[in-house]
Amino acid sequence: MSQLTPDAGPPPRRGRGRRPADQVRAEILAAAGKLLLAEGMAGFTIEKVAAQAGASRMTIYKWWPSKGALALDGYFTVVGPTLAFHDTGDVVADLTSQLVAFVHLMNDTPAGRVISQLIAQAQTDPDLAAGYRQRYSAPRRALAVEAINRAVARGQLRADIDPESVVDQLWGACYHRLLIPDQPLTEEFARTLVDNLMRGLR
Amino acid sequence: MSQLTPDAGPPPRRGRGRRPADQVRAEILAAAGKLLLAEGMAGFTIEKVAAQAGASRMTIYKWWPSKGALALDGYFTVVGPTLAFHDTGDVVADLTSQLVAFVHLMNDTPAGRVISQLIAQAQTDPDLAAGYRQRYSAPRRALAVEAINRAVARGQLRADIDPESVVDQLWGACYHRLLIPDQPLTEEFARTLVDNLMRGLR
DNA sequence: GGTTATATGGACACAGCGTACACAAGAGCT
DNA sequence: AGCTCTTGTGTACGCTGTGTCCATATAACC
Numbered sequence: 001m002s003q004l005t006p007d008a009g010p011p012p013r014r015g016r017g018r019r020p021a022d023q024v025r026a027e028i029l030a031a032a033g034k035l036l037l038a039e040g041m042a043g044f045t046i047e048k049v050a051a052q053a054g055a056s057r058m059t060i061y062k063w064w065p066s067k068g069a070l071a072l073d074g075y076f077t078v079v080g081p082t083l084a085f086h087d088t089g090d091v092v093a094d095l096t097s098q099l100v101a102f103v104h105l106m107n108d109t110p111a112g113r114v115i116s117q118l119i120a121q122a123q124t125d126p127d128l129a130a131g132y133r134q135r136y137s138a139p140r141r142a143l144a145v146e147a148i149n150r151a152v153a154r155g156q157l158r159a160d161i162d163p164e165s166v167v168d169q170l171w172g173a174c175y176h177r178l179l180i181p182d183q184p185l186t187e188e189f190a191r192t193l194v195d196n197l198m199r200g201l202r
Numbered sequence: 203m204s205q206l207t208p209d210a211g212p213p214p215r216r217g218r219g220r221r222p223a224d225q226v227r228a229e230i231l232a233a234a235g236k237l238l239l240a241e242g243m244a245g246f247t248i249e250k251v252a253a254q255a256g257a258s259r260m261t262i263y264k265w266w267p268s269k270g271a272l273a274l275d276g277y278f279t280v281v282g283p284t285l286a287f288h289d290t291g292d293v294v295a296d297l298t299s300q301l302v303a304f305v306h307l308m309n310d311t312p313a314g315r316v317i318s319q320l321i322a323q324a325q326t327d328p329d330l331a332a333g334y335r336q337r338y339s340a341p342r343r344a345l346a347v348e349a350i351n352r353a354v355a356r357g358q359l360r361a362d363i364d365p366e367s368v369v370d371q372l373w374g375a376c377y378h379r380l381l382i383p384d385q386p387l388t389e390e391f392a393r394t395l396v397d398n399l400m401r402g403l404r
Numbered sequence: 405g406g407t408t409a410t411a412t413g414g415a416c417a418c419a420g421c422g423t424a425c426a427c428a429a430g431a432g433c434t
Numbered sequence: 435a436g437c438t439c440t441t442g443t444g445t446a447c448g449c450t451g452t453g454t455c456c457a458t459a460t461a462a463c464c
Contacts, residue, residue, distance in 0.1 A: 024442070042326045045420065056443050061422070119381055120322035124244045129383075137382050157403045164385050165394045166403065168375035173367070176374025179321055179381065180339050181331075183366050192367045200402025201359050201368065226411070247451065258412050263453070 028053045028060060032074025037110045041117035044071055068121050068128025072135065075114060085143045091151035092198060098144070099170055099190040106178050107185060116178055141167055169197060230255040230262060234276025239312045243319035246273055270323055270330025274337065277316060287345045293353035294400060300346070301372055301392040308380050309387060318380055343369055371399060 031053035036044055046067060050057045064070040088094055106112035122129035141164070148163040170193050177185040233255035238246055248269060252259045266272040290296055308314035324331035343366070350365040372395050379387040 040326070046422095047420065056445095057421090058423090058444090059442055062441080067421090117325050120325035123319050123322035123381065124242070133382065133384055137384050141384055161398065161403055162394050165375070165391060165398060168378050168385070168391075169371040169395060169398060172378025173370035173374040175381070176370050176377050179325065179377070180335065182335055182339050182343055183370070189367060189370075192364050193371060196363065196367060196371060197398060197403050201363055201399050248453095249451065258414095259452090260413090260454085261411055264410085269452095 024053070024055055024059060025063065028055055028063075028070075029074050029077040032070050033076075033078030034074075036071055036074050036114055037078060040113050041071065041121055046070070049074075066125060066127045068118075068125040069131060071118065071121070072128060072131045075118065076135065079111060085147050087147065087150065089154070091147070091154075091156045092194060094147055095144075095170065096191060096194050098147075099174065099194065100187050102171065103174060103185055103187055103190045106174070112178060119175075119179065140171075144171065166197065170194065226255075226257055226261060227265065230257055230265075230272075231276050231279040234272050235278075235280030236276075238273055238276050238316055239280060242315050243273065243323050248272070251276075268327060268329045270320075270327040271333060273320065273323070274330060274333045277320065278337065281313060287349050289349065289352065291356070293349070293356075293358045294396060296349055297346075297372065298393060298396050300349075301376065301396065302389050304373065305376060305387055305389055305392045308376070314380060321377075321381065342373075346373065368399065372396065 028049060032044075032049045035049055035052060039048075044067070046057055046060055049070065050060055060070065064073065085098060086094060106115065118128070118132060122132050144167045145163040148157065148161075148166055151157045152159055152161070152163075173193050174185060174190065177183055177189065183189075230251060234246075234251045237250055237254060241250075246269070248259055248262055251272065252262055262272065266275070287300060288296060308317065320330070320334060324334050346369045347365040350359065350363075350368055353359045354361055354363070354365075375395050376387060376392065379385055379391065385391075
C-alpha cells in the first residue's frame with residue numbers, strides 16, 4: 001500500500017474492528033494523494049478515497065474537517081514540499097532557473113493540474129485557502145523574497161524595489177497562464193519575464 | 203426570502219403552459235446574474251435559478267449545456283462587457299489608470315468574487331473555460347496588447363518586447379493576488395507593477 | 405380556425421455529503 | 435492477565451443537487 005505503483009492493489013478488506021490508527025491514516029493519505037494525481041479534484045470524493053484506502057468514510061470525517069484539507073494533506077504526502085532556492089550569487093540566473101523549474105513542474109507533471117484545481121477549490125473553501133497559503137504559497141514566496149533581498153544587499157538590484165511585487169510579476173504571471181490559458185506557459189516565457197523586469201521596457 | 207433586491211419584482215408564478223420564449227430566457231438570465239452576485243458560485247445552483255426565475259429546471263437544461271455556461275451568460279447580462287481602453291498618448295498613464303480601475307473593480311464590487319469563482323469553476327469545466335477565454339479574457343488581453351503596440355509604434359517602449367508577456371506581468375500579477383491572497387491587492391501595488399516594468403529593477 | 409412548438413409541474417433514479425448508532429478490536433494501564 | 439478506553443467499522447438515515455423522463459397546457463405560427 002505504501003507503493004505508488006500503478007496497479008496499486010486495493011488494500012485487502014478487513015473485518016470490522018479497529019486497525020492501528022497510524023496505519024489507517026497513512027493509507028488514507030496515500031489513497032488521497034494517488035486519487036488526486038489520477039483524477040484531479042473533479043473525481044476526488046471522500047467516498048472514493050475511503051474505498052481506495054479500504055477505510056470507512058466515518059474515519060475520514062473524524063480526522064479531516066473538509067474535503068479540501070484532505071486533498072491538501074494527500075497532495076503533500078505524495079509530492080512533498082520540494083522547496084530549496086539555489087543561491088549562486090547571480091540573481092538573474094537564480095530567478096530564471098527557479099522559474100523555469102516551476103514552469104516544467106506545471107507543464108510536465110500532474111502537479112500543474114492538481115495545483116490549479118487546489119487553487120480553484122480554495123476559492124470556495126476557506127479552510128483549504130488558509131492551508132494552501134500557510135503550507136505552500138507563503139513559504140515559497142518567502143524564499144523568493146529572500147533571494148531578491150540578498151540580491152539587493154549585493155547591489156545587484158535597486159534598494160527601493162518592493163520584492164513582493166516582483167514575486168507576483170514572475171510567479172504570478174506564470175500562474176495567470178496556468179489558470180487562464182489564453183497564451184502558452186513556456187520556458188521562453190519564463191525567461192522573458194525575468195528579462196522584462198531586469199532591463200525595463202524602455 | 204425569495205430575493206434580496208427590491209427592484210426586479212419576483213416573477214409572478216405562472217400557470218402551466220407555454221410562456222414567450224424570450225421573456226422566460228430573459229428572466230432566467232436576470233435571475234442567474236443576480237444569484238451569482240448575491241451568493242457567488244458556491245450557492246449558484248440550477249434549482250435556485252429556476253426557482254427565482256419562476257421557471258422550471260427543464261427549460262434551463264434545454265437551453266444551457268452546463269452550469270458554467272449559464273453562469274457566464276448570467277454574469278454578462280448583469281455586468282456587461284465594460285471594456286474600453288482610453289488612449290491619451292502616454293502608455294504609463296494609460297496602463298496605470300486601466301490597472302487601477304481593474305483593482306478597484308476586483309476590490310470594491312462583487313465582480314471580484316464572481317470572477318475568481320468563475321475562474322475556479324473553469325478549472326474543471328471545459329465549456330466554461332472556453333467561454334470565459336473567448337468572451338472575457340481574450341478581448342481584454344487584446345485591448346491591452348493593442349495599447350502596448352501603439353506605445354511601441356510611438357517609440358515609448360522598446361520595439362523588441364513581447365506585449366503578451368507584459369500583460370501577464372501586469373494583470374496576471376493582480377489575478378495572482380486576487381486568487382491567492384498572500385498579499386493585498388491595492389492601488390499602490392498596481393502602480394508599483396507598472397513602475398517595476400518601466401524602470402527595470404536595476 | 406388548426407397545428408406545432410415549447411414551458412410547465414411532477415416524478416424518477418442517482419451521486420455525494422454529513423450524521424447517527426451500535427459493535428468490535430487494538431492500545432494502554434493496573 | 436484482565437480491564438477499560440479509544441477508535442475504526444458497517445450500516446442506515448436525511449439532505450441537496452443533478453440529469454432525465456413524462457403528460458399537459460398554452461403561446462406562436464400557418
